Amino acid sequence: MKNRILIVLLTVFLSFTGFSQTSNEYSISFDKAEQHEAQITAVFSNLENKVLQLRMSRTSPGRYAVHEFAKNVYNVKAVDSKGNTLSVTRSDPHQWNIGSHDGTVKVTYTLFGNRGDGTYSQIDETHAHLNIPATFMYALDYEHRPIKVKFDVRKDLKWKVATQLKNLDNNTFYAPNLDYFMDSPTEISNHSVRSFIVKNGEKDLKINFALHHNGTEAEFDTYFEKVKKVVLEQQKVFGELPDYDFGEYTFLACYIPNASGDGMEHRNSTIVTSTRGLAEGGMERNIGTVSHEFFHCWNVERIRPQTLEPFDYTEANMSGELWFAEGFTSYYTNLILCRAGLITKKKYVEGLSGGLNYVWNSPARKYFTPIEMSYQAPFVDAARSVDPVNRENTFISYYTYGSVLGLALDLSLRDLDGDKNLDDFMKLLWKTYGRNEIPYTVRDLQNVLTTYAGATFATDFFSNYIFDSKMPAYKTLLASVGVDFNQSNQNELDLGVHIGNFKISSNPIEGGPAYNAGLALGDELISLDDMVINAETKDATYFGQFQPNQTVKLIYNRFGKQRETQFTFKANNDYSTKLQEKVSKKVKENREQWLRTN
Incomplete structure (x- = not known):
């Protein structure tokens, strides 16, 4: 990781001091945004005399499972530097092979995207919310090259670009290599931005919050004050902010009805999405995702498990940490x-x-x-x-x-x-x-x-x-800071399973009443203790007739046949955590030190 970062920084330095490197160049447009489609062009030049292998990633930085992004790519075509059509073949579901080129390959394709979260891409009239691995093909053997990408924004929709990528000009952005590009989600919309400067040793770092929402600027102002408090409080934990690559960190927030709730950390930015607008509960409920994802700019992005280095775009990334x-x-x-x-x-x-x-x-x-x-x-x-x-x-x-x-x-x-x-x-x-x-x-x-x-x-x-x-x-641990940890609901029943409309809707918990009675997902209760359940029977009223440790006869339906078993209710053994009102001076001091930064 350290060597990779040194290479990244060297590449950045050389790029901005006149040293010329061949770049892989992309452009993306959104004329058919209402159909959730983007048109993408990629140009790969100075290629070796061999088959060019283009892939869609199967994974995404910050995620650990496989996501088959190639499924949303179609209409793939390729030409050489003179415009001659090139043959495109497939070696597997994620790869396109292009041979017989003249050292330059220009590829065009259509991307469908309609999930606005931290993993996928969403394209519609409200925004182009792009997770890079879900959007752009990449060239095998050329991952080290710098990348330039031009976003052809919808001026009619007043779109502008928010991303951690380096802004060159005219909506063209730069990444020093594929890893940085893949780790740089981009929000293109008519969003608002707030920023503030944080003193970090001898440097000033800029924290940006780009918010795409349907609320008011006044609501954003109020929310941004909360964001600032989170940033400054987390800085106290580590004693400093990370030295962000271009001196900036950017929150990319979409709080809109067509988004999907999520949060996804990246090196110098994070995606935070929610269907809740600030006026619909988001002012209080969305800030937790902000807190979680910003903490990641230390823990996981830089305090990073060895098992996630290098990140694999072809397979699931497994880590025991x-x-x-x-x-x-x-x-x-x-x-x-x-x-x-x-x-x-x-x-x-x-x-x-x-x-x-x-x-x-x-x-x-x-x-x-x-x-x-x-x-x-x-x-x-x-x-x-x-x-x-x-x-x-x-x-x-x-x-x-x-x-x-x-x-x-x-x-x-x-x-x-x-x-x-x-x-x-x-x-x-x-x-x-x-x-x-x-x-x-x-x-x-x-x-x-x-x-x-x-x-x-x-x-x-x-x-x-x-x-x-x-x-x-x-x-014992919680008592040391004046917190009670007690079982306070033992008069309530624990069925050991989720039940909806008297039908078992989850796998029974091992050792619980439903498990011990031999029940399974999908079983339908008919009667307990000969009390028949009908369409008017209410769950709370019905189960309220029984007591912990009581054993009753249960009749239930499985696969269309009635069965009988013995069902023994158990007490709810959940614990509650509550602040103790009267504590010693030492315990109070311990609690105050715990709940505020030292």
């Missing part, structure tokens, strides 16, 4: 909002219970460790499949798993002598690996924790919670 890269980022997502005063301490603390219960109560921990959960990313990270899976019992999101482990590590460090905390551990990781972009392994994380907190502490934490699936002592 996502519990840290995504999970610890998730831990900081709402903690930063709390520290910035954008959510209350009460709301933050009470919100911890959801993730803690999900991980604490999941049977999946007996199958996979956090590392192995991370390995599941190619199957779950916006991946598509048609066959049923048993995720309810075998998978815990590495986002949530890592988040609750981040909480445990933070509170455990704060319980040690020497005013230790997760912020300073993250600073040390940044200085050791992130600032100079040295990829890390899981053992590297453990070694840095050893340096920071001692070998015994680091070995215990990694042995029990990373290389194994044990749970930290959350009750």
Whole structure:
């Protein structure tokens, strides 16, 4: 990674000091935006005397699953420098081969795109929302070349361009190589932009927020103040911002009804999309994605797992470190909002219970460790499949798993002598690996924790919670900062399955009442304890007649036949997290230090 960055910066330097390199050149136009189509032209020159291999990527930086972008490419044609038609053949679903050229190949094709999120492209009358791997072919063996791309914007729609790519002129932009190009999403629309300057050591860095929405400029002004607080609060965690390549970082936000909710980090920018406008709840609910994705400009973009280097555009990218890269980022997502005063301490603390219960109560921990959960990313990270899976019992999101482990590590460090905390551990990781972009392994994380907190502490934490699936002592840890962690809903029933209109709508949880009774997805309940269910029966009223630990006869329908079993209700064992009102002076100080940046 470090060598790649040095090459990138050298290429940038040479390009802007008069050194001429052959560029791969693209242009894209949107005359048929209402049909979700873009017309793309790519010119590859000074080619070797061999077959030119053009591919569409199957993956996208920031995603870990395979996405078959070639499926939306058609009408592919090619000519040489004299305009002579060239034969285009296919060697696999993702590749086009062009031979017998004269050293120059001009390719044209049509792209269909209608999903506005962090992975795909969307083209319509409102915008051209472009994820580069989903949009542009690339040439094998020429990935090192600089790239120029011209966006032929719709002037009739008042479109303009927002991207981390280097702006040359006349809507033409520059990337030093394919990796940078692929990592540079672009929003073309009639958007608004707000910017502010952040002092970062001896440098001034510019933070931009390009917002495509249907709201007012006043709403944007209010929202941007929240964004500024997030940026400055996160800068405190690491002690500095990254040294962005062109001195700028850009949020590319689409808060419009035709978008799809998402967030996707990139080197000097991020995509944040939502169907919620600022006046429709987005003012409060969209800021969490901003917080999460901006934290990634340190954690994952520069503090980067070795398993993601180099990024593979042809296969799924698997990493065992996502519990840290995504999970610890998730831990900081709402903690930063709390520290910035954008959510209350009460709301933050009470919100911890959801993730803690999900991980604490999941049977999946007996199958996979956090590392192995991370390995599941190619199957779950916006991946598509048609066959049923048993995720309810075998998978815990590495986002949530890592988040609750981040909480445990933070509170455990704060319980040690020497005013230790997760912020300073993250600073040390940044200085050791992130600032100079040295990829890390899981053992590297453990070694840095050893340096920071001692070998015994680091070995215990990694042995029990990373290389194994044990749970930290959350009750004790949370008590140290004045938070109750108690089971407060044991008068309520736990069915161990999702039921909608008295039909089993999920796989039963292992060890739960529905699982023990032998029920399965799709079963339809007929009666419990001889009380027949009919069209007027309401779920809450019906199940409210039963008590925890009560056993009843259950009649149900499976594949058109009635069956009978014994069903034993269980108590709801979920935990709640609540701020303690009366705490000692020491506990109060611990809580204040935790919920505000030191």
